Amino acid sequence: MSGDLLKDLFHEAGLQEAPADLEKRVLAQLAKAAVRQPSVEAPLVPRWAWTAAIGLCTLLLLLSGAEGGQLSMPALPALRMGAISPWILGSLFCAALLFALDTALRLRSTSRVR
Amino acid sequence: MNETEAIARCLRGEAQGLVWVMRTYKHLVHTVCMRVLRHREDAEEATQDAFVKAFQNLAAFQGGSKLGTWLYSIAYRTALSKLRSRKPTTSTTDEVPAQFLAAPGEDRTEALDRKRALDLALAELPEEDSTIVTLFYLHEQSVEEIVTITGLSASNVKVKLHRSRKRMHATLQNLLKTELWTIHEP
Numbered sequence: 197m198s199g200d201l202l203k204d205l206f207h208e209a210g211l212q213e214a215p216a217d218l219e220k221r222v223l224a225q226l227a228k229a230a231v232r233q234p235s236v237e238a239p240l241v242p243r244w245a246w247t248a249a250i251g252l253c254t255l256l257l258l259l260s261g262a263e264g265g266q267l268s269m270p271a272l273p274a275l276r277m278g279a280i281s282p283w284i285l286g287s288l289f290c291a292a293l294l295f296a297l298d299t300a301l302r303l304r305s306t307s308r309v310r
Numbered sequence: 311m312n313e314t315e316a317i318a319r320c321l322r323g324e325a326q327g328l329v330w331v332m333r334t335y336k337h338l339v340h341t342v343c344m345r346v347l348r349h350r351e352d353a354e355e356a357t358q359d360a361f362v363k364a365f366q367n368l369a370a371f372q373g374g375s376k377l378g379t380w381l382y383s384i385a386y387r388t389a390l391s392k393l394r395s396r397k398p399t400t401s402t403t404d405e406v407p408a409q410f411l412a413a414p415g416e417d418r419t420e421a422l423d424r425k426r427a428l429d430l431a432l433a434e435l436p437e438e439d440s441t442i443v444t445l446f447y448l449h450e451q452s453v454e455e456i457v458t459i460t461g462l463s464a465s466n467v468k469v470k471l472h473r474s475r476k477r478m479h480a481t482l483q484n485l486l487k488t489e490l491w492t493i494h495e496p
Contacts (some may be wrong), residue, residue, distance in 0.1 A: 201482070201486075202443075202447050202475065202478065202482075203447050205424055205425075205427070205428045205482070206428065206444070206447040206448040207447075207448065208424060208425065208428075209424070209425045209428050209429070209448075211337040211338060211340070211341045211448070212337065212340050212341040212344040212353070213337060213340070214336040214337050214339070214340035214354070214357055215340075215354050215357075218332060218336050218340075218354075218357065218358060218361070219328075219329050219332045219333065219336075221358050222328070222332060222358055222361045222362055222365070223325060223328060223329075225358065225362050226328070226362060226365060226366075229362070
């Protein structure tokens with residue numbers, strides 16, 4: 197017997213036996229409760245990519261409206277629709293649409309209990 | 311199958327993963343529930359509920375602690391909540407369970423084997439203390455892990471461990487008179 201009797205006693209006594217059919221009972225309860233396992237699928241486009249894309253589009257939009265296309269902007273320029281490229285508008289629209297779709301997919305939980 | 315693979319399988323909803331986790335941890339989780347509830351049927355129910363809760367929230371397991379520690383914390387909270395909801399009349403907090411008592415006319419000191427002596431010493435502790443001692447000695451959880459499981463402060467856990475050891479020491483010394491032993495501090 198080692199010096200630490202408590203540890204020895206605990207290990208001698210061992211564990212309390214759980215019911216043999218525990219696995220069956222838990223699986224049945226999970227199935228019965230129709231457990232909705234959270235989806236582990238990553239979004240198609242990661243969040244950082246969305247943030248970068250939106251940031252880039254916003255920067256392009258602002259630059260396109262700035263006088264002479266200068267990079268340093270002392271103040272936000274007034275938006276003039278005529279000066280904005282339809283490509284930028286289209287990109288922004290697509291980004292917003294895909295962002296909404298991505299968010300909706302991420303929030304939707306999938307249930308795949310077997 | 312290893313633990314990481316089992317968790318991944320559980321997250322995909324595969325029954326093999328769930329069964330692997332249960333087979334690995336069911337006795338350990340059940341022991342925690344038994345220490346808190348001291349009632350076989352209640353402990354079985356708590357064990358089952360703990361695994362269901364764990365699997366429902368497995369996505370929240372970040373791997374910051376061991377899977378075992380995370381499961382014990384769920385089992386501990388599930389058992390505590392069951393204990394609190396139990397009617398006071400069925401509470402056994404200060405009672406020594408009947409199976410630990412010696413038969414009438416039996417010389418208790420001699421009749422008690424070491425397992426029964428341990429059960430008796432644990433039964434004399436409050437549920438929380440009994441669970442902490444079990445986690446520390448049987449499950450070999452560190453004080454930090456016990457803090458994670460119970461939500462108590464580290465100093466509180468250490469005080470409870472020290473007090474429980476002293477109390478168990480006195481009980482066991484009385485029951486196991488022939489044993490020569492010392493208790494080591496963590």
